[in-house]
Amino acid sequence: MHHRTRILVACGLLALAETSCKTTDCGDGTIERNGTCVAADEIVSNAMCGPFTELQGDRCVPLFPPTECDPGSTIADTDPTTGVTTCIGTGTLAGCNGAFACPAPAAGKQTICGQLYDFENTAPFQGVSPTGMQCPSTPTADGPCALAIRAYDAVDFAGNPSTAVPRTTGAVYIDDCGRYRVPDIDPGTSPFIGLGIDDALPANRGPAGVTHTVGVATARAIDMTTRDFETFIVKMATTTKWQVSSGGPGISAGYYAMTFRAASTGQTPRAGVVVVNQLMGPIPTNDFYFQATQTTRETVDLTQNATGANGTALVANASLMHGGYSGVMGGLPPECKWSGHPGATIPNIVFIQILRPVNQTSMTCPL
DSSP states (O other): OOOOEEEEEEEEEOTTSOEEEEEEEEOTTEEEETTEEEEOOOOOOGGGSOTTEEEETTEEEESSOOOOOOTTTEEEEEOTTTOOEEEEEOSSTTGGGSOOOOOOOOTTOEEEEEEEEETTTTEEOOOSSOOSOBOOSSOOSSSGGGEEEEEEEHHHHHHOTTTOOOOOOSOOEEBTTSEEEEEEEOOOSSSEEEEEEEESSGGGOSTTSSSOEEEEEEEOOTTEEEEEEEEEEOOHHHHHIIIIITOOOOGGGOEEEEEEBSSSSSOOBOOSEEEEETTTEEOTTTEEEEOTTOSSSOOEETTOOSOOTTOEEEESSOOGGGOEEEEEESSOOTTEEEOOEEOOOOTTEEEEEEEOEEEOTTOOOOO
16 A cells, blocks of 8 residues: 555635635655655655765755865866865976876766876876976977877777877866876777877978877767876887897787786786787787886897887787787786777787786776
8 A cells, every 4th residue: 555645634614604624635755745746755864875975955066065176277187086176286386296287077078187108118208307397389300399199089090090090178288297187088989099209390290200190999988088098109219129129029010018007007017918819719820029027118029929128018019909908817817807908900000908807707807
């Protein structure tokens, strides 16, 4: 039997002083309020209110007024985990060790922020005596301020970079510490956003410039910020070492570089990983590894059959048509497996993918 709430509503005195009444019958989950049935108030306790909120009546309200940052000297940066907004200064007093703002994107957009690294040694790619100053509008001859970063549909870029159209973004920010911010990317419909890194001046693009064209990709995340996303430069001197000095594949066909990390965060590499194609299995004629004890990425060892101390493999003839690429072995616990990603080799381009341990089906990876 359904419980119902019956409310008597006064109808007024009639001429004969008789009292007549009507009733408002409200169904389950509703109550009468001012003669109308409305949704019943939920009982809310202090324990149900989130951090930095308190119970007022039947609602959780903020303890403090909204943060307002001075737009002339700071950028509002909201932590996605705690919801706390911090005003991060735009000056150079803290230098390269200071906090770097990665603000929330506009509605329907995505913002990506991170650091540029030299792929040969994983050192931050910085200018001479960097201070954290934003790069000038005129590109410099060297360092991060010689570069441009553009966002793409990653699948379009991998299919044909010469015809791929950059995604619309806000003003891209790069400083002389090599930190960057690509705000308000129009994410499109592809599941992946790609960033293309190359010299800003068209005449310097390609092997003759500061870097080969480098591609990286991350998942599309609408209305989200992607923080601490590693991007790289790869110098011609580096790829020359791979090919001429070591007998590895050449840049003319392109590289798909896979770097395996030991945990879900951090930059610690993982040795002992063998590259596999997720459809075809091992690809022994197309995977190349570096010397076992080498922590940099300089010398390809044609006798090596798994990642060494730098955790990296170079893959030749990779194609989106072949399915994704991943790894096996590397000493992972049984609850973990290597992440898998689509990949492609593109002539004269180095495409770099970071791979990390992820959960096995119905298990939780502890790394």
